[in-house]
Amino acid sequence: MVQAVASPRNEEGIGAALGILKQQFGERFQTGASIREQHGHTTTWIVNQPPDGVVFAQSAQDVSDVVKVCAAHRVPIIPFGTGTSLEGHVNAPAGGISIDVSQMNAVVEVNAGDLDCRVQPGVTRMALNTHLRDQGLFFPIDPGADASIGGMAATRASGTNAVRYGTMKDNVLSLEVVMPDGEIIRTASRARKTSAGYDLTRLMVGSEGTLGIITEVTLRLQGIPEAISAASCSFPSVEAACETVMAVIQYGLPVARIELLDAMVVKACNSYSKLNLPETPLLLLEFHGSDAGVAEQAETFGALAEEFGGTGYAATTSAEERTKLWQARHDAYWAMLALRPGCKAVATDVCVPISKLAQAVGEANDKAQELDLIAPIVGHAGDGNFHASLLIDMEDAQEVARAENFVSWLNDRAIALGGTCTGEHGIGQGKRPYLLKELGNAVDVMGAIKRAIDPDDIMNPGKILTK
């Protein structure tokens, strides 16, 4: 089991903070067991380590007030959006206070003329897109879960659209952040580009709450494309599908999404979502552009796919048919879980240079078979990012050990191929040893930054860095 080792608790400080926060926030401060449990880690196999209390913040000032109390008493602070992170990010290994920002859910400003907006961190991506739709705008980052924008920024999320629109690092223009001393800073102006000093925006994006708490996010937006076309294509092998993806990227085809589902996932989706897809590896695609543009892209893809044995390829611009086509991808997580009721899903998240994708996926399949593990694979293939989701019976200690073996092997293998142990989920608790393997002495520089900004280590301690 990827164990989140508990750190020593500052009982005296925690006790003092609990008292002050109760007084300061009344009903908006909760210490009941179920609320605390719900604010610890709730997904995958990492154990739940609940905080000692939860503040439901309503403003940056609220957050600053909580931080000041916790700073005075050296009490850990853990920011919480929707709790959909996958690496134990919201766990409280040394106890402390969870700051829940879900009530900070206002879209503060939409500047349609500048294709940008300012939102509070608790706005979810679906709520934002609902808000934007009437203005012909959308926010493209789609990690699957209906995560909060603050949480997506904090973990440098990406997902299915990243191949075309980039990740959170590319789509956050500026952040308001409460620092460990309670100061509220703004990292950048609203200009589309800047050379004004150190890139604090990008430093905060992906810092997983360990340097400060995001209280407002300024985002780049996109116009809803004139035309959207979706397609699926089946392949004789996972290697053939990956080679097609590699050809698409090398050709420069501006696909908006290009997702890989291996045969096991397709089978699971057929069963779960009542579909009739051929049970072989599948690519799902989306093209964005003008009417003529998407037609041309779809045609070019068809020609490329044919070279690698792609079959059953058809593109459609009908919204209804598109939704049906993508159903499999959207249901994939639940469909996979349904493959083995009662199991826990263990997320992996390696990302390799695109030229190594076919090799990496092939080897991951072989390794899972060798270890007798059920490990369906979906991938944001256009970025070289894929997830082998291990379905594990947590009662079977031997199987758990084999799963740990697989995770360790996969992360090492990705690093050896010039890639990373995490394309989009972040380091959290579970991947700290792999961060060291991947970046070596660069992690010392991260540590120096952490100590400079948060000398008492109160901001989401036990994540990213191993002290």
Place this chain on the structure above:
Amino acid sequence: MVQAVASPRNEEGIGAALGILKQQFGERFQTGASIREQHGHTTTWIVNQPPDGVVFAQSAQDVSDVVKVCAAHRVPIIPFGTGTSLEGHVNAPAGGISIDVSQMNAVVEVNAGDLDCRVQPGVTRMALNTHLRDQGLFFPIDPGADASIGGMAATRASGTNAVRYGTMKDNVLSLEVVMPDGEIIRTASRARKTSAGYDLTRLMVGSEGTLGIITEVTLRLQGIPEAISAASCSFPSVEAACETVMAVIQYGLPVARIELLDAMVVKACNSYSKLNLPETPLLLLEFHGSDAGVAEQAETFGALAEEFGGTGYAATTSAEERTKLWQARHDAYWAMLALRPGCKAVATDVCVPISKLAQAVGEANDKAQELDLIAPIVGHAGDGNFHASLLIDMEDAQEVARAENFVSWLNDRAIALGGTCTGEHGIGQGKRPYLLKELGNAVDVMGAIKRAIDPDDIMNPGKILTK
């Protein structure tokens, strides 16, 4: 005059370092006056503050060796690429050692299948593109000058293509950096996306040599587009031209370049480059894509421009005609200088939200007139970034004072409009007060990072931060 205040010199340390470096590097360490002068600031109106000596490094190990000597004796280190920066970045206000990386000019590796490459920092962008051409690849960032890739990363450069391809922050995948203690780190893997810890790559991009010295850059590349189309369009007013740009961006037209030249610049180019352009504001454009795609983009632009009174619009895919069309833009800097022989050009570099572009450019024109200054304007209009280049007689103290007045007004105005004092040139020496105005207490966080990583302030001191 934007004076670069000299800091106290550590004479003893500098003396010791000079002796050791002479022994260690022989002929590759130079202390002659002309070489030192050439490695101080040589552009715009900031005074030249030469270093005490120049090491011509040939490897990361060389750089590390110099850094270790300088660290031991607390001597400033100033990295030098091609010296084309515009804000005094290569000046040595407290003396010290310039590390010239121009001999580190190898393209280490091109991974055509991954659309990436690794280069030493002294490779210039033109040399890189010459190297890549045969493989059908190019590196899109074009700041005008044939700058070094290391320098472009250090200042977070961008330029004409940024509206489509982003800035250096978007196109650097990973860096090798020599840190202030001589340690050599690698900031990230070669994966196209990552969530592996703090984004040290983006922290180093734009840090202007104040946190470490870049010794290798891994870059994203692009396939050379199937078709490139260029176009120009004249407008009755600078506001009409800007409004067209705003419409283009809001429409989502994926222009590769959209550059603004005001009437004064067009006039200067006609005279300097023997052209016959109508002497009114001009937009120059480039479209990248498939044959059908660029034709469609060009047509859409024409329709948008017409709404704002655009005239003389024609697009061409002929390479020869494209080159001629862009001649004006490439010669603009020299053409502007020729408007007033003997003058100094003072670069400004504000960037505003695109919806404020017409207003900002209009006000800048008015302000220059009010102050009786010659201030031709070119702009990377699609990003809201424009340069009013003041042509100043440095012998005329009153004119210099009026120019200072203008620069100060323009930076303040951009900040007030939600923009930045620097879109792409960086802070260097000259813009430090404006960084404070723009980002306030966020600059304290930058200072904390600087002190943590470079506690003795030996890395390019006197840049970005005001101690």
